[in-house]
Amino acid sequence: MKTKITELFGIKHPIICGGMLWLCKPDLCAAISNAGGLGNITAGNYDTGEELREAIQQTREMTDKPIGVNITLLPSFRITEETYDDYFRVCCEEKVTAIEVSGKPATKYIDQVHKAGVKIMHKVGAVRHAKNIERIGYDAVLAAGIEEGGHPLDDNVSTMVLTPRIVESVNIPVITTGGIADGRGLAAALALGAEGVMMATRFIATKECNVHPNIKQELINRQEQDTTLICKSLNLQGRALKNKLTEEVLAIEEEGKDLERIFPLISGQKVKEAWQTGDVDNAAFMVGQSVGLIKEELSCQELMDGMVRDAEEIFKRNLQRF
Ligand SMILES: Cc1cc2nc3c(=O)[nH]c(=O)nc-3n(C[C@H](O)[C@H](O)[C@H](O)COP(=O)(O)O)c2cc1C
CATH class of the missing domain: 3.20.20.70 (Aldolase class I)
Structure with missing residues (x-):
């Protein structure tokens, strides 16, 4: 081609x-x-x-x-x-x-x-x-x-x-x-x-x-509706896999812009570790709808x-x- x-x-x-x-x-x-x-x-x-x-x-x-x-x-x-x-x-x-x-x-x-x-x-x-x-x-x-x-x-x-x-x-x-x-x-x-x-x-x-096999398996299991847009309140929206953490971020955002509470949740260090430990619930995995x-x-x-x-x-x- x-x-x-x-x-x-x-x-x-x-x-x-x-x-x-x-x-x-x-x-x-x-x-x-x-x-x-x-x-x-x-x-x-x-x-x-x-x-x-x-x-x-x-x-x-x-x-x-x-x-x-x-x-x-x-x-x-x-x-x-x-x-x-x-x-x-x-x-x-x-x-x-x-x-x-x-x-x-x-x-x-x-x-x-x-x-x-x-x-x-x-x-x-x-x-x-x-x-x-x-x-x-x-x-x-x-x-x-x-x-x-x-x-x-x-x-x-x-x-x-x-x-x-x-x-x-x-x-x-x-x-x-x-x-x-x-x-x-x-x-x-x-x-x-x-x-x-x-x-x-x-x-x-x-x-x-x-990345940890848990994460690969999670991506295989998930469907196209399983991502969400977080951090709109910070004017830098990000598409991430729906999980416990993104629910938490969205709940905080609903109450208003709150950098101090959001930043520790979406920190680079947290997701860096999660890719390796396979903890699929507690980090912002910025994947697209193509996961489906x-x-x-x-x-x-x-x-x-x-x-x-x-x-x-x-x-x-x-x-x-x-
Ligand atoms: C886990 C992950 C991390 C990403 N990190 C970056 C990044 O650091 N810089 C960047 O320009 N784009 C980043 N992207 C976006 C991709 O380069 C690409 O534009 C996008 O994911 C394409 O959509 P797709 O995931 O449906 O293939 C990231 C995407 C994913 C899935």
Whole structure:
């Protein structure tokens, strides 16, 4: 399957892994890249640029294929402006294939990134943001619908509508994200005019994702209605798996904005530990509605080969209808 995205990043399959704090580390990244997609190392896992460099080098010991890095430019207590500068500098020095940015546009880094020969894409939830990203000089844009895990924009537009709206509004390649977990989603994204897909939630239930088996089983058991939007009161809504903790957060939010009570519940440390201990009730797991499409744990190779095969099959079958 050849698209503008497979050409841009030099990958076999038009499938990219989205940033996932605490999960997108060398093992998973290398497995996805070796299987023909674009793996992801999430910079926020590392407190310094040098730690990120070590992770990139560790990944390169496991794969010689293209790799990506996510840099989430959101206000953070932990990550300073200088550390963001270091993340970008290290990605340029290490010449990763692509940087996926979310949050604030990476305006001040664009020239530096391009001079290093690195590609850069940004995740947006609105046409106006996509146009801005194109104007700044990004190489590609990710259309992220409200279905997505993480922090969907509070415009609340679905992937199904956002993708074609962005495709008709910009000239750079568009990648669909939010709600994609199988070959049907890949075929749909291509039909909507996208050049590829980004997935995150689906990659958690793969053999190479290092989380406790309880969590993988929980994702397999859960359905599409099992996520909820938390932290709207903080103006940074996040989609998370419904559980005891999200119920607690929503109950506090109902009483009003209360940072002091909410922050300890959603702390990064809490979820970082829970991915490893398998405690499915007491952390905010920021997964998307695509959780309803996960039926079994697969290797990254099985998952992505199967997706491409199924998407091709769908296109062939539908051609016969005309
Ligand atoms: C557990 C988890 C953690 C995430 N962390 C980040 C992050 O740190 N930065 C970011 O830009 N997006 C993050 N996301 C969003 C994904 O990169 C991606 O945009 C989104 O999950 C796509 O929707 P899907 O989960 O339906 O595939 C996260 C998603 C998940 C599931």
